[in-house]
Amino acid sequence: MDYKTLSKNFYNKPTVELAQSLLGKVLVHETPLGASSGIIVETEAYLGGEDPAAHAYRGMTERNKAMFGSAGHAYIYFTYGMYFCFNVTAGPEGVGHGVLIRAVEPLDGVDLMQKRRELLDEKMLASGPAKLVIALGINKELYGHDLTEKPLYIAEFKDIPDEQVVKTTRIGISEGKELPYRFYIKDNKFISKK
DNA sequence: GACCAGATTGTCT
């Protein structure tokens, strides 16, 4: 499959807007074993210093420094002692903004994803931030990777009209819960949670 | 279906 990679310019917009516009795009990872990809169906915005739930809230650290770089790069972090999550960096340099990709709908290389997850049910393959990282074979070596370049990139697929986007509150955090920074595609069966 | 506990380690206080 050949997709039209999103240009650098795509990421040059307010973080919350970027989070919404990433819905319906494809996240592609090409590996020696083959390519696998998924349609982004669920995202969350994290606004750095303005947002108590963001990793970057208390300033730049060794762990979150990728988010303080320019937009459109990969911020991958380790959590709960055993999982990785994948973010797209956002906003101008220095602000520490990011968009967490919470779920994708398997598209290409489904067999590869099934092998990586040791699971056949497509609805379960990548319906969560830690799951999609495993399903697509993303690893820490891609920390800070430029998402307009192979082997890991985001490409055009389809546009989601505004009325198909559900805006709600974020998941799995203890502060800033009331902020409506989570977006997902209405009636999609591959989101992490209703 | 809903709710709950356990896994397991890097990172920050």
Place this chain on the structure above:
DNA sequence: GACAATCTGGTCA
């Protein structure tokens, strides 16, 4: 030393 932007598998219904 506490906790984490989570997932899975268990119990009970």
